[in-house]
Amino acid sequence: MSASAAPALTLPTPEDTRDLGRRLAGVLRPGDLVVLTGPLGAGKTVVVRGIGDGLGVRGAVVSPTFVIARVHRAGRPGGVPLVHVDAYRLGSLDEVDDLDLDVDTATAVTAVEWGAGLVEQLADTHLEITLERDEASETRRAELRPVGGDWADRLRKLG
Protein backbone atom coordinates (compact mmCIF):
# COMPACT_ATOMS: atom_id res chain seq x y z
CA MET A 1 0.00 0.00 0.00
CA SER A 2 1.48 3.34 -0.95
CA ALA A 3 0.44 6.83 -0.03
CA SER A 4 0.97 9.65 -2.50
CA ALA A 5 1.24 13.39 -2.10
CA ALA A 6 -2.01 14.95 -1.02
CA PRO A 7 -3.67 17.65 -3.11
CA ALA A 8 -4.94 20.39 -0.79
CA LEU A 9 -8.12 22.37 -1.38
CA THR A 10 -9.45 25.54 0.16
CA LEU A 11 -13.16 25.44 1.00
CA PRO A 12 -14.44 28.92 1.84
CA THR A 13 -18.09 28.00 2.54
CA PRO A 14 -20.12 24.95 3.66
CA GLU A 15 -21.48 24.77 0.10
CA ASP A 16 -17.92 24.44 -1.26
CA THR A 17 -17.33 21.59 1.18
CA ARG A 18 -20.56 19.87 0.18
CA ASP A 19 -19.65 20.32 -3.45
CA LEU A 20 -16.33 18.56 -2.87
CA GLY A 21 -18.37 15.55 -1.71
CA ARG A 22 -20.56 15.77 -4.81
CA ARG A 23 -17.54 15.84 -7.09
CA LEU A 24 -15.96 12.95 -5.22
CA ALA A 25 -19.08 10.87 -5.72
CA GLY A 26 -18.38 11.06 -9.45
CA VAL A 27 -15.24 8.94 -9.01
CA LEU A 28 -16.54 6.58 -6.29
CA ARG A 29 -17.35 2.92 -6.86
CA PRO A 30 -18.95 0.10 -4.87
CA GLY A 31 -16.56 -1.23 -2.23
CA ASP A 32 -14.81 2.12 -1.74
CA LEU A 33 -13.76 3.30 1.71
CA VAL A 34 -13.45 7.01 2.47
CA VAL A 35 -11.98 7.90 5.86
CA LEU A 36 -12.58 11.44 7.17
CA THR A 37 -10.53 13.03 9.91
CA GLY A 38 -10.43 16.48 11.45
CA PRO A 39 -11.64 18.15 14.64
CA LEU A 40 -15.24 18.59 15.80
CA GLY A 41 -17.15 20.79 13.38
CA ALA A 42 -14.47 20.54 10.69
CA GLY A 43 -17.02 19.60 8.03
CA LYS A 44 -16.71 15.82 7.83
CA THR A 45 -20.47 15.31 7.80
CA VAL A 46 -20.87 18.09 5.23
CA VAL A 47 -18.53 16.20 2.86
CA VAL A 48 -20.49 12.96 3.39
CA ARG A 49 -23.72 14.87 2.70
CA GLY A 50 -22.26 15.92 -0.65
CA ILE A 51 -21.24 12.33 -1.39
CA GLY A 52 -24.84 11.32 -0.66
CA ASP A 53 -26.09 14.03 -3.05
CA GLY A 54 -23.73 12.86 -5.77
CA LEU A 55 -24.62 9.19 -5.38
CA GLY A 56 -28.31 10.11 -5.26
CA VAL A 57 -29.01 8.06 -2.14
CA ARG A 58 -32.18 8.13 -0.06
CA GLY A 59 -32.54 9.91 3.25
CA ALA A 60 -30.82 12.99 4.61
CA VAL A 61 -27.21 12.54 5.63
CA VAL A 62 -27.05 13.84 9.19
CA SER A 63 -24.51 13.70 11.95
CA PRO A 64 -24.79 10.13 13.26
CA THR A 65 -24.44 11.17 16.89
CA PHE A 66 -26.75 8.61 18.38
CA VAL A 67 -26.12 5.83 15.93
CA ILE A 68 -22.76 4.44 14.95
CA ALA A 69 -23.73 3.69 11.37
CA ARG A 70 -26.53 4.55 9.00
CA VAL A 71 -27.25 2.91 5.66
CA HIS A 72 -28.60 5.12 2.86
CA ARG A 73 -30.22 3.01 0.19
CA ALA A 74 -29.65 3.74 -3.48
CA GLY A 75 -32.18 6.23 -4.80
CA ARG A 76 -32.54 4.50 -8.16
CA PRO A 77 -32.13 0.97 -9.58
CA GLY A 78 -28.45 0.21 -10.12
CA GLY A 79 -27.44 3.07 -7.83
CA VAL A 80 -24.81 2.72 -5.13
CA PRO A 81 -25.82 2.82 -1.46
CA LEU A 82 -23.88 4.81 1.14
CA VAL A 83 -22.83 3.55 4.57
CA HIS A 84 -22.11 6.47 6.89
CA VAL A 85 -20.20 5.52 10.04
CA ASP A 86 -19.25 7.66 13.02
CA ALA A 87 -16.37 5.81 14.65
CA TYR A 88 -15.93 8.40 17.42
CA ARG A 89 -17.12 6.01 20.09
CA LEU A 90 -15.86 2.84 18.51
CA GLY A 91 -12.94 1.37 20.38
CA SER A 92 -11.75 -1.30 18.03
CA LEU A 93 -12.05 -2.86 14.63
CA ASP A 94 -13.98 -5.78 16.14
CA GLU A 95 -16.76 -3.36 16.97
CA VAL A 96 -16.91 -2.22 13.33
CA ASP A 97 -17.31 -5.84 12.28
CA ASP A 98 -19.92 -6.30 14.99
CA LEU A 99 -22.08 -3.53 13.56
CA ASP A 100 -23.68 -6.23 11.43
CA LEU A 101 -24.85 -3.72 8.85
CA ASP A 102 -27.83 -4.56 6.73
CA VAL A 103 -25.79 -4.08 3.55
CA ASP A 104 -22.73 -5.70 2.02
CA THR A 105 -20.02 -3.02 2.05
CA ALA A 106 -18.62 -4.53 -1.17
CA THR A 107 -21.71 -3.14 -2.91
CA ALA A 108 -21.68 0.26 -1.16
CA VAL A 109 -19.51 3.31 -0.64
CA THR A 110 -18.49 3.47 3.02
CA ALA A 111 -17.64 6.87 4.54
CA VAL A 112 -16.24 6.82 8.07
CA GLU A 113 -15.83 9.84 10.33
CA TRP A 114 -13.13 9.55 12.99
CA GLY A 115 -12.03 6.27 11.44
CA ALA A 116 -8.32 6.95 10.92
CA GLY A 117 -6.21 4.17 12.33
CA LEU A 118 -9.26 2.04 12.95
CA VAL A 119 -11.08 1.01 9.83
CA GLU A 120 -8.45 1.12 7.10
CA GLN A 121 -8.14 -2.65 7.49
CA LEU A 122 -11.70 -3.02 6.19
CA ALA A 123 -10.51 -2.36 2.63
CA ASP A 124 -7.19 -2.83 0.84
CA THR A 125 -7.14 0.77 -0.27
CA HIS A 126 -8.85 3.93 0.82
CA LEU A 127 -9.09 7.66 0.37
CA GLU A 128 -8.23 9.72 3.43
CA ILE A 129 -9.73 13.19 3.71
CA THR A 130 -8.30 15.46 6.37
CA LEU A 131 -10.21 18.64 7.13
CA GLU A 132 -8.73 21.57 8.98
CA ARG A 133 -10.54 24.50 10.47
CA ASP A 134 -9.18 28.00 10.36
CA GLU A 135 -10.10 29.56 13.71
CA ALA A 136 -10.13 33.08 12.29
CA SER A 137 -12.58 32.41 9.46
CA GLU A 138 -15.12 29.79 8.41
CA THR A 139 -12.72 28.58 5.74
CA ARG A 140 -11.84 24.91 5.76
CA ARG A 141 -8.88 23.21 4.18
CA ALA A 142 -9.10 19.68 2.84
CA GLU A 143 -6.28 17.32 2.07
CA LEU A 144 -7.06 14.27 -0.02
CA ARG A 145 -4.62 11.43 0.50
CA PRO A 146 -4.89 8.45 -1.82
CA VAL A 147 -3.77 5.22 -0.15
CA GLY A 148 -3.18 2.37 -2.57
CA GLY A 149 -5.32 1.26 -5.48
CA ASP A 150 -6.05 3.73 -8.26
CA TRP A 151 -7.10 6.55 -5.96
CA ALA A 152 -4.38 8.90 -7.22
CA ASP A 153 -5.59 8.43 -10.82
CA ARG A 154 -9.16 8.94 -9.78
CA LEU A 155 -8.36 12.14 -7.89
CA ARG A 156 -6.79 13.54 -11.05
CA LYS A 157 -10.16 13.04 -12.74
CA LEU A 158 -11.98 14.94 -10.04
CA GLY A 159 -14.16 17.55 -11.74
Ligand SMILES: Nc1ncnc2c1ncn2[C@@H]1O[C@H](COP(=O)(O)OP(=O)(O)OP(=O)(O)O)[C@@H](O)[C@H]1O
Ligand atom coordinates in the same frame (compact mmCIF):
# COMPACT_ATOMS: atom_id res chain seq x y z
N1 LIG B 1 -16.23 26.11 4.80
C1 LIG B 1 -16.98 25.27 5.54
N2 LIG B 1 -17.04 23.96 5.24
C2 LIG B 1 -17.78 23.11 6.00
N3 LIG B 1 -18.51 23.47 7.07
C3 LIG B 1 -18.51 24.77 7.40
C4 LIG B 1 -17.75 25.72 6.66
N4 LIG B 1 -17.93 26.91 7.22
C5 LIG B 1 -18.78 26.71 8.25
N5 LIG B 1 -19.13 25.44 8.37
C6 LIG B 1 -20.03 24.89 9.39
O1 LIG B 1 -19.29 24.00 10.21
C7 LIG B 1 -20.10 22.90 10.59
C8 LIG B 1 -19.46 21.59 10.16
O2 LIG B 1 -20.20 20.58 10.73
P1 LIG B 1 -20.02 19.02 10.48
O3 LIG B 1 -21.11 18.36 11.22
O4 LIG B 1 -19.86 18.73 9.03
O5 LIG B 1 -18.61 18.76 11.18
P2 LIG B 1 -17.97 17.36 11.56
O6 LIG B 1 -16.53 17.44 11.16
O7 LIG B 1 -18.77 16.26 10.97
O8 LIG B 1 -18.06 17.36 13.14
P3 LIG B 1 -18.20 16.12 14.17
O9 LIG B 1 -16.81 15.77 14.55
O10 LIG B 1 -18.96 16.69 15.30
O11 LIG B 1 -18.90 15.00 13.47
C9 LIG B 1 -21.45 23.11 9.94
O12 LIG B 1 -22.31 23.71 10.87
C10 LIG B 1 -21.15 24.05 8.79
O13 LIG B 1 -22.24 24.85 8.44
Ligand SMILES: [Mg+2]
Ligand atom coordinates in the same frame (compact mmCIF):
# COMPACT_ATOMS: atom_id res chain seq x y z
MG1 LIG C 1 -19.80 14.70 11.80
